[in-house]
Amino acid sequence: MPDITDTALRAYASKLAEDAGNVAMSYFRGKLGIEVKEDLSPVTVADKAVEAFVRERLSRDFPDDGIFGEEEGASGLDRNRVWVLDPIDGTRSFLSGYPTFGFLLAILEQGKPKIGVVGIPAMAEVYTGLGKEAQCNGQPIAVSGQKSLSDAILYIHEAEHMRQGDEAVLEQLTNSGATRRFAYDCYAHALLAAGHIDAVVDYNLQPYDYLPLCALIEAAGGVISDWHGQPLTLESDGRVISAATPELHAELLEITR
Secondary structure (H helix, E strand, O other), X not given: OOOOOHHHHHHHHHHHHXXXXXXXXOOOOOOOOEEEOOOOOEEEHHHHHHHHHHHHHHHHHOOOOEEEEOOOEEEOOOOOEEEEEEEEEOHHHHHOOOOOOEEEEEEEEOOEEEEEEEEEHHHOEEEEEEOOEEEEOOEEOOOOOOOXXXXXXXXXXXXXXXXXHOHHHHHHHOOOOOEEEEEOOOHHHHHHHOOOOOEEEEOOOOHHXXXXXXXXXXXXXXXXXXXXXXXXXXXXXXXXXXXXXXXXXXXXXXXXX
């Protein structure tokens, strides 16, 4: 499918997320073999099965494209189009039976995110972003429009890691917003794109964690960057802010900078 249109490419990516989610759900709340990687994060047979499924599909349909996956690494990053995927974002949630784990997919063109997909299999939800159009299960979604941090619903992710590396930032964040939640993984970013929450400050992410969020958040009308306000790339340091508006984003940058 070398000459596929952007709209068709998004439809393909959405279906791929749905199918990958079905593979994940076939293992969910079952007996899982668990390994521990060098960074002490867990990986299950389900992570490997989902990534193998996606890679096989992409190798068949887009043999000339690059692929970067969490479990099997990267190949062809110099290609015009690269697929970046996290087969199960939130492995700890998955292995503990918690239903907010996700499937993440970004399509990069010339190194920049063009299409972003967040699948939440246990919720039967697939969020997609392309250009200025964001959808959940094919229906339009948009950010909340919240401009004030003092009135915002704020999610703070990976607090234990943030405490180790940026404790002063964590302290300020815990005293910010009208409502705060401590959480993990990708679902909060999808909820932000759909207008249910207003901001997410994230930490310790890898490219396959944050690049799929970019096109989705921006298509929904939001802002996403690193903690210094710079665009997210393959080389970013894994500290991320998602916000509903530039004004709210700017307030959070005053804390993270």
